[in-house]
Amino acid sequence: MTAKNPYIPMPVEISKVIDEVDTQDIKTFRFTFLNKEDEANFKYMPGQFAELSIYGKGESPIGIASSPTQPGYVEFTIQRAGAILPGLVTAALHDMEEGGKIGLRGPLGNSWPIEFLEKKNIVVVGGGFAFTTLRSLINYMLHQDNRSRFGEITIIYGARTPGLLLYKDELSHWQKRDGINTVITVDKGDATWKGREGFVPAVCKAVAPSPKNAVAVICGPPIMIEFTLPVFFELGFSKENILTSMEMRMKCGIGKCGRCNVGYKYVCSDGPVFSLAELEELPRDF
Numbered sequence: 001m002t003a004k005n006p007y008i009p010m011p012v013e014i015s016k017v018i019d020e021v022d023t024q025d026i027k028t029f030r031f032t033f034l035n036k037e038d039e040a041n042f043k044y045m046p047g048q049f050a051e052l053s054i055y056g057k058g059e060s061p062i063g064i065a066s067s068p069t070q071p072g073y074v075e076f077t078i079q080r081a082g083a084i085l086p087g088l089v090t091a092a093l094h095d096m097e098e099g100g101k102i103g104l105r106g107p108l109g110n111s112w113p114i115e116f117l118e119k120k121n122i123v124v125v126g127g128g129f130a131f132t133t134l135r136s137l138i139n140y141m142l143h144q145d146n147r148s149r150f151g152e153i154t155i156i157y158g159a160r161t162p163g164l165l166l167y168k169d170e171l172s173h174w175q176k177r178d179g180i181n182t183v184i185t186v187d188k189g190d191a192t193w194k195g196r197e198g199f200v201p202a203v204c205k206a207v208a209p210s211p212k213n214a215v216a217v218i219c220g221p222p223i224m225i226e227f228t229l230p231v232f233f234e235l236g237f238s239k240e241n242i243l244t245s246m247e248m249r250m251k252c253g254i255g256k257c258g259r260c261n262v263g264y265k266y267v268c269s270d271g272p273v274f275s276l277a278e279l280e281e282l283p284r285d286f
């Protein structure tokens with residue numbers, strides 16, 4: 001039997017499109033596989049990504065937003081790229097509707113290190129729309145088969161405005177359920193907002209999660225990361241116990257073309273998930 005060619009995309013169909021934000025430039029696309037065999041072979045873990053391709057436009061790496069505990073489909077939350085010049089693939093996707101067909105290659109990259117996270121308290125920190133693979137991790141940990149494998153789960157998630165929060169239904173569900181402490185914040189509320197206001201780093205400082213047997217999983221815009229890390233160092237989290245996910249320009253996604261390397265690491269295949277201790281070993285050219 002010959003090995004499956006990793007460059008050949010699998011055909012998938014858009015089965016659902018969800019408008020996530022009031023600016024209408026971020027949508028969650030649910031895809032179902034057109035071949036049952038592809039669906040069975042697509043075994044992923046939270047933190048991995050896939051290459052989505054549109055004929056005549058190109059391919060884009062996108063983090064997987066659904067959890068493997070949600071069988072039958074795979075979801076991606078995608079921002080229409082490019083304020084001035086539209087991003088080729090993401091703009092074409094945003095113009096597609098349910099029933100549209102595209103190609104999907106993956107799953108690619110490493111995942112959030114589930115075995116390392118087991119039996120630990122998990123602090124998930126997200127900012128803006130970089131919450132997608134964190135949502136996958138949260139839904140994975142909260143699943144009834146998995147919840148007892150992890151300690152306390154704290155989520156701190158922020159967006160600039162209430163209208164820019166992703167997954168609003170899920171957030172309010174998590175806020176109501178047991179076994180998870182969900183703290184949502186916005187930089188600036190509106191007339192209807194009754195929740196917390198404040199930047200993510202300040203909220204992390206106020207919530208002050210204990211570093212004892214804990215791992216922080218942090219994703220967000222660079223400015224948020226820059227101001228959040230010192231808070232976690234001050235709280236006593238070590239660099240080994242702070243994880244993040246990197247985004248780099250990519251081509252093959254499988255460690256062959258050299259497009260995404262930082263020093264001796266390929267972000268596509270050694271990452272995109274790294275601990276802060278691992279990132280510190282790399283040259284500062286990213």
Ligand SMILES: Cc1cc2nc3c(=O)[nH]c(=O)nc-3n(C[C@H](O)[C@H](O)[C@H](O)COP(=O)(O)OP(=O)(O)OC[C@H]3O[C@@H](n4cnc5c(N)ncnc54)[C@H](O)[C@@H]3O)c2cc1C
Pocket residue numbers: 049058059060061062063064076077078079080081082083084085086087088089090091132246247248249250272
């Ligand atoms: C591991 C990983 C995970 C990711 N996860 C997500 C995710 O979950 N959701 C998500 O939305 N994105 C995600 N991204 C980012 C996503 O891959 C990019 O936004 C996407 O590839 C853009 O593709 P595109 O074809 O739409 O844009 P492109 O056509 O490649 O353009 C990208 C940008 O470059 C600009 N540009 C293009 N051509 C030119 C030019 N000639 N001159 C100047 N500027 C130009 C465009 O205006 C645009 O801003 C992820 C990236 C990585 C690496």
Ligand code: FES
Pocket residue numbers: 249250251252253254255256257258259260261266267268269
């Ligand atoms: S994208 Fe080709 S090596 Fe990473």
